[in-house]
Amino acid sequence: MKVVAAGQVARPIVLGAAARKAPVVVMAGLRGPAGAGGVQSFNGRSGVVTLSGADVTTALGYSPVSAGGLADVAFSGAYGDLLGRPLLAAVALSGAYGDLSGAPLIPTAPGDIGAASAAQGALAETAVQPSMLADGLGGKVDKVAGLGLSQESFTAGEKAKLAGLEGSHFKGVFASLGALQAALPVASAGDYADVDAGVGSDTTRHVWDASDEEWQPIGAGAPLTAADIKVLYESNPDTNAYTDAEKTKLGGVAAGATSNANTDSLVEGSANLYHTAARVLNAVLSGLSLAVGGTVVETDTVLAGIGKLQRQINDLAGTLSGKQDALVSGTNIKTVNGNSLLGAGNLEIEGGGGAGGLEPFDVVASEDLADGDFVNVYTSGGNARVRKADGGAAKRKAHGFVKVGVLNTETASVTPLGGENDAVAGLTPGTEYFLSTATPGALQSTLPAGSGILRQELGVAVSATSLATINGLTVELV
Known part of the structure; x- marks a missing residue:
């Protein structure tokens, strides 16, 4: 027996026809589409036939037990008799596209499409047309398996050259x-x-x-x-020997290399740059050393040569800082009686010379004095006092010397300049001596030089322990 549920679409059947191997029970409400589908005839009814429960029971001679307890839908098969049924849209029952809510318009005629937008029209105008596509394909060649297209054109001249090779001449x-x-x-x-x-x-x-x-x-x-x-x-005029040397030479040429007559046509790279004058002038002297001076020689690098020159400049600057400025009469050297001390010749000064028979005189010392010290006489509290002469920054001119040293506050016997100081030692006979600019009360054989000091000549050594003093010229160096 074959049972078709209510509401299903069955293949066309004819009840009451020839006997079947298996009986078919058609549930109530069975429907079939008009024409080729559905039930074609039943109990004298034809066309679209809707079977009811009564039709089935009548045809089968079947009455359900307790038929009164069955719902109406069991007999009618109608969707409207179904209790608690969901609410379905009309399209669920009709299957018609027109009953579908929010359905997009499916054009059935050219007029349904409507006018294209300006952008769509522009795209259509630039689109490849069938005729253009056909013309373009007409200029192409068919692809052959195993072959490819070359980037170079094979010219008639090249074909003739290949035909002229030796292999093609042998017949x-x-x-x-x-x-x-x-x-x-x-x-x-x-x-x-x-x-x-x-x-x-x-x-x-x-x-x-x-x-x-x-x-x-x-x-x-x-x-x-x-x-x-x-x-x-x-031996052909257009062929030449390809030697191993030429092959090796070509093998050493980098890929993409070009032939250039000079660097004017050679493109500068990003790392190895051209050695231009501007780059040389703007080069930073990184690694410059001033440790070594001396003469610049041809084997020196530019950096080493500059370092030597700068070291020489620094050394000369240090040397010049200890030199006396050029003497200018009346500016940094005093005049004598209105006469300049510069220039050649002799400057006669009256009033100098020996002691003139002056005898030693006594003065209270304001500091300890040693044997042979040259001393300076000055005023302190209205009284004469004696101290060590100093040619340095103190600029204390020597007025005489003491042959016997004394302690501070003791009375010293001072011999005026012009006499013999035989309380000294370590002299070189015949050498002129000056008031020391470094040690107060002492002598020096070198000519005092510098600024802010005194240059006072004190005499000449007659022995290692005796100096013939003079009341010579005293110059203040400024």
Whole structure:
């Protein structure tokens, strides 16, 4: 028995027809589409037939037990009799596209499409048209399996050059000259062939004589060797020997390298830059050392040479700082009686000379004095006092010397300049001595130089322990 549920669409059946192997029970409410589908006839009804429960029970002679307890839908099969049924849209029952809510418009006629926008029109105008596509494909070649397209064009000139290579000039081996002439009555300049009658017969090489238009023998022998072919090939006016040296040279050329006559046409890289004058002038002297001075020599680098020169400048600056400025009379050297001390000649000064018979005089010392010290007489509290003379920054002129040293506050016997000071030691006879600029009360044999000091000549040594003093010229150096 085959049972078709209510509401399903069944294949066309005819109840009451010939007996079937399995009975078919059609539930109430069975519907079929008009025409090819659904039930075609039942109990004299034809067309679209809707079966009810009564139809089924009547046809089968079946009455349900407690039929009164069944719902109406069990007998009618109608969706409207179904209790608690969900609310379905109209399209669920009709299946019609028109009953579908929010359905997009499906054009059925050209007028349903409407006018295109300006942007759509622009795209349509630039789109590839079928005729253009056909014309473009007409200029293409069919793809052949195993072959590819080259980026270079194979010209007729290149084809002719390949045809002119030695391999294409050899026309083969023939049994006789007649056979060669019959096979190739006309040939091209450079063509050649071998004539070999067979075993025991030497092979004769024939070449095409273009001027006489005939085959000419050039001798007998074996076919051309690779060396023979090379010689013949390189004898052509447009071919040259490719040597191992040239191959090695080409192998050493970097990929993409170009030939340049000079650096004017060579593009500068990003790391190795050209050595321009501007770059040299703007180069930073990184690593400059001033440790070594001296003469700049040709083996020095620019950086080392600059370092030497700067060191010399620094050394000279230090030396010049200890030199006396140029003397200018009346500016940094005093005049005597209105006369300049500069220049050549002798300046006569009256009032100098020896002691003139002056005797030693007594003065209270304001500091300890040693034997032979040269002293300065000055006023302190209205009284004369004596202290060590000083040619340095104190600028205390020497007025005399003491032969016997005294302690501070003791009375010293001072001999005026012009007398003999025989309380000194370590002198060089015949040497002139000046008031010391470094040690108060002492002598020095070098000429005082500098600024802010006194230059006072005190006399000449007559022995290692005796100085003949003079009341000489005293100059204040400023």
